[in-house]
Amino acid sequence: MFNPPYKKKNYIDLSGAKKNHPSFDSREGNFSCPSCSAWLSEAQKIQNNDFCPRCSYYFTTTAWERIYSISDENSFEEWDANLSTLNPLEFPGYEDKLAKAKEETVLSEAIITGTASIGGFKTVLAAMDARFMMGSMGSVVGEKICRAMEKAIFNSLPFIIFCCSGGARMQEGMLSLMQMAKTSAAVGRLNDAGLLYISILTHPTTGGVTASFASLADIIIAEPGALIGFTGPRVIQQTLGEKLPPGFQRSEYLLQHGMIDIVQPRLEMRSLLIRLLNVHQGGNHA
Amino acid sequence: MPKNKFEFEATYKLLESKLDELKDLSVKLDCDFSNEIASVERRINQLKEERYKHLTPWEQVLLARDLERPMTRDYIKLLFTEFIELHGDRLYGDDPAIVGGVGLFCGRAVTVLGHQKGKDTPDNIIHNFGMPHPEGYRKAHRLLLEAEKFNRPVLTFINTPGAYPGTQAEERGQAWAISQLLLCLSKLKVPVISVITGEGGSGGALALTVADRILMLSNAVYSVASPETCASILFRDIKRADEMAAALKMNASALKEIGIVDEVIEEPALEPLQDSPVFIKSLKHSIKKHLDSICSQNIPELLEQRYLRLRQIGKFHE
16 A cells, blocks of 8 residues: 655644643654644554644645545556656756655656546546645646646546645746646636536645636635635735735635635545536436 | 846936036037037947847846836827727726727727736826736626627737735635636637737736737746745745846747747837837737738637647656
């Protein structure tokens, strides 16, 4: 079975957590919840499905975990894994960043695409991974999404994507920005073919990804508490000095403002997708 | 790192002020300095031309943002024989950061859309510095569907720092409004031409730049994010914006090279764009040339080409 490459990094703040929560024994746990700083051991974290038992915060999960958590066993077949990123603008430091991301994540880019069945329904499935340069969209991410959508059209399959991204990738400049237009145009073809498109927005989905394919789905689902928006809250606060309302840009807030269809807990995602696929196909599935 | 256009213009601005003094003096003393005046004028023009040939990427950004450049409404006045502005998104409001309407271009009925910046601070407050709210994109969306209904080609003029980074813009679904506009333009059954006239900033610019032909003025810029935003994202240090301006390859010639822009329209160095009949004529001629060419294509073919044009953008190894 799949063994995720966990790493102790970024989201661990030893000193702060110790101070705030003396009741949690730091010798036992090696993960601190970024939201409430509670301590969990690796075993606890896996047992809880990357979910903080204290404050219900969702730990960042990986693209592979998402794929395995919703698809039928051994049904996923990966596509276009060999597409690799270049440095077309010769942007300083890009190669180093890519190499580091590849080494840390054991991924070739910020997205995995392929085909899988979910509860017996055949689908095209894609999942982005925030650990790879913040899940940012450059040429390869855009290309893999378009190819997957085109294969969905060719095979008449529903298209499902887990979004998770900081937006367009700075290091590929305009080529990244144009991926927004490119993926949106591919959604247009998916629509013309009359195929179901479900996008699942997870923490965080911002910038050029939210403003392109992610928000163009027939059904938009979000995980609880996920940050979803165009401009990130830090930039809004910095540029305008505006105080942000509580819960701003979180899933529940977007549901209230009419931007998404459903807020669905991670553990119940698979069952919801199966129900949606079933209804979409007329409810005749055995 | 200069903060505005005037700082890098300082070399010849000083000469220009001295020249004015000399002109004053010649009137006051009733002397004929016309030879001297002509020679200083020649020298200033030489300096100017030389300066504009060797702008750094950051200076190009400052020039593209210059408020003395013509804005969308100016281009409409200069290029169209008739224009009627239309307002509102029919959902929430009217966004002064995007101008839209119908007009006549070289005897052809067209729908016009463009970002509008102000000429000075009070004017800029009205137009929100050319940064659209969701209403702006939705107004554009509505006018695009109307253009399709009446089979009118669409011209868009791009000049915006980007989408508005505010709470209300987010609340009203800024990302949704932009993506829907991208989708709409990618399938719109009429020819679309975009002209990047000043600052093409991020998603706010892209939303009106999905087109069959993209033209760009030689001193305009177009980028994934402003150099300041890029420096802030990558280094959390806005002072490295000039470095990012170079790294992002955001000027017209670089974008022509990677195939995002079809034609670069040369700007004159010595006079303001709106005062240069040569520039206006060449801009008009280019738009007309491309419009004639795409209007003669049948629509399914045009849409297939528009899709392929987008589809092939990206550099990777396989």
